[in-house]
Amino acid sequence: MLFIPDKKHYYKNNDLSDFATPKKLHMPLFGFKSPLELLVSKGQRVLKYQQLAHKEGLFGSSVHAPVSGVVGDVLTIDEWDYLEVFNDFLNESEVPSPMNPEAISIPEFRQILQGFGIEGSGGARFPSTAKYAIEAGDVETLIINGAECEPYLMADYALMKNYAQELALCIAFIQRLFKIPKAIIGIENQHRNLKPILEKALTNEEVIGGVKLLSDFYPQGGELQLIKSVTGKTLKKGSIPAKAGVIVNNVATIYAIYRAVFKGIPYTERIVTLFDEASQKGRNYWVPIGMPVSAISDHFFRPTSEHFSLVIGGPMMGRSVQDEGMAIHKGSGGILSLYKSSYQSENCIGCGYCADVCPQNLLPMEFSKNVEKQDINQLQNYYLQDCIECGACAYICPSRIPLVQDIREGKRLML
């Protein structure tokens, strides 16, 4: 088990602020494993909340304009496509169409999820439509993932603290719609001050369920680990939780659903933690989806030098920013400026620390050895496919072996 020290307690009570909307947005045109199809063309004027691109089907999704403005080019940045939108600062929006939550049927709900671009906000960006491909009575437990186990990130914390009532309202709605007997919000023990706030909100909205405190070990927020902590069920990687009667949603996803169902507003902004390691300063902001890193880094971070790297997401599972044109998408909970490590990797000394911390019970050192030997049979034999790439092993390795890099390489070999 791995405990990663961080300093969330220094800044977690900071309030939420809005970040000034930039002149230009880069709307991500990639969804879960597939690109989106454009619905607008270059030069076209779009209103705030207007759909810009979408994809039909079970894994479909869509993306909407967070501002009013004019559509520009499609840019390819670091292998991904983004659509330029030039902000006209008029903030003219499509009028959100009000709905009556009580009258929504399950198929209509799925339509809303897809049409409003709701997807997993915890990082993997799994489309919520696919997640809710269930019928009433299929699921016993709705787990709301509030265990933001990535160090430095506290966006979910801020969300739960400031919007407990809205979250509870949405949870109650989902619970009624799908006739789910139990709804549990899982939060880390270090955030137990949220427990009474959330419990009060849940009681107010007559949610049947409660708040569960989880240990602070990393990665508590991993879906499989969370399901185990809450229900005691050990699911194999790749299995569908709904088949075991469980559905897991990130708190930020629940909030996005709330806005869609109760306000008629699509998923166009989210809370993001900005953290600067040099100054040990961190703060949460409401940021529009599509906010380019450059628009943030100019204002927030100290001048970036070669000693720092920018990361989108958390320090354990995030992506390094190759180009500051990369933008916030619905799965990014943070932008961080971190010291670059200068360690050189050495031979594996067989300390076994990586195996001790692996939440999936794997032997990471074997992955590195067998990737080097290109031994696919052994990789399989050691269950490489069950790795969730949480990075715990690489974090702890005293020989600084790039285990996650090797693991990704191994997965490529196995394809």
Next chain:
Amino acid sequence: MNSSPFISASSSTRSVMIDVIIALLPLLVIALWAFGERAFVVVISCILSCLLVNVLSGYVILNKSKVSMDGSAIITGILLAFTLSPLTPWYVCVFGGSMAILFGKILWGGLGKNRFNPALVGREFMTAFFPFIMNGGSLWDTGLYVNNIDPGEYKIFLSGHFSTIIYNPTGALGEYSLVAISLGGIYLLIRNRISWHIPFTFLVTLSLVQSLLPIGNTIQFSTGGVLLGAVFMATDMPTSPTHRNAKLYFGMMLGLVISLLLYSGVHHVYLSYGILIMNAFMKQIGEVMKPNAWGHSFQKDTLEKIGQTSFHILLITFSVISLHKADVINWLIFGYAGYMLFKFYDQTQFKTRALF
């Protein structure tokens, strides 16, 4: 680095090694206290030869100058000295230290790639190449030289029996104080540099076999030596399994193997033999005992594989016992040396080919 994770824990291989050295310090103090400059000569010649050979051969063979910096050579030196009599001649120590690093570590490819505990490899080389010195009875006749502490002053607080666990200077340099060894072990446990699994199952198995099959009082072993082996030798990171299940099995089998060696009348060297035999099976054990991944169920052929592995281990143990009885263990060492040289030659050929 452009790949996650972007943060890492602060420990490094060097901090791991430094912790082991710290844990060895109390034992070192006791050894020096007991035998003064004799112990000092043995320890220093072991450490220096290890360091020197590590830098030289590391530089020449592995072409990496940093191999000397990780502190593991110092540990090998101290551990080697701890298995020796304080009367071991310095040149034999130097030979042992050099062989420990060369044939125990560098020819395998450096720290972490070695399969056998380097200190014990060094010790076996000493026995093979200097049999008359290493097996001579006078080597262990240390009574004359020991620094006996004034019993009156020292035993005031402690009963006679109890005082022997603090200071009992018989046998090899590392065996004189059960308390010092335990202190080192506790420190390593607290710092998570060893885990309890191997020492625990090893000691439990050994005592269980002892109490279940007490064949008279013929079996003699040094408690200090066994504890030293359990805490510092059997737990050596590169040469012992990396995960819990395998460690439990490793310790248990080590206890069994050592009992067998003892029952067969192998003296003095039972610990090195036992640990080296288990080292040879480290990889296989790691694989057979590998944990089930999250959500996977127990593989049915595991039990069968465990049976097979245990059988192989016992088979090898009996072979070693026979070789030992036939007095040809040194040929095994010569064979090992030859094999390592050949392997190295083969690999460098390969490497040069790969380079061009």
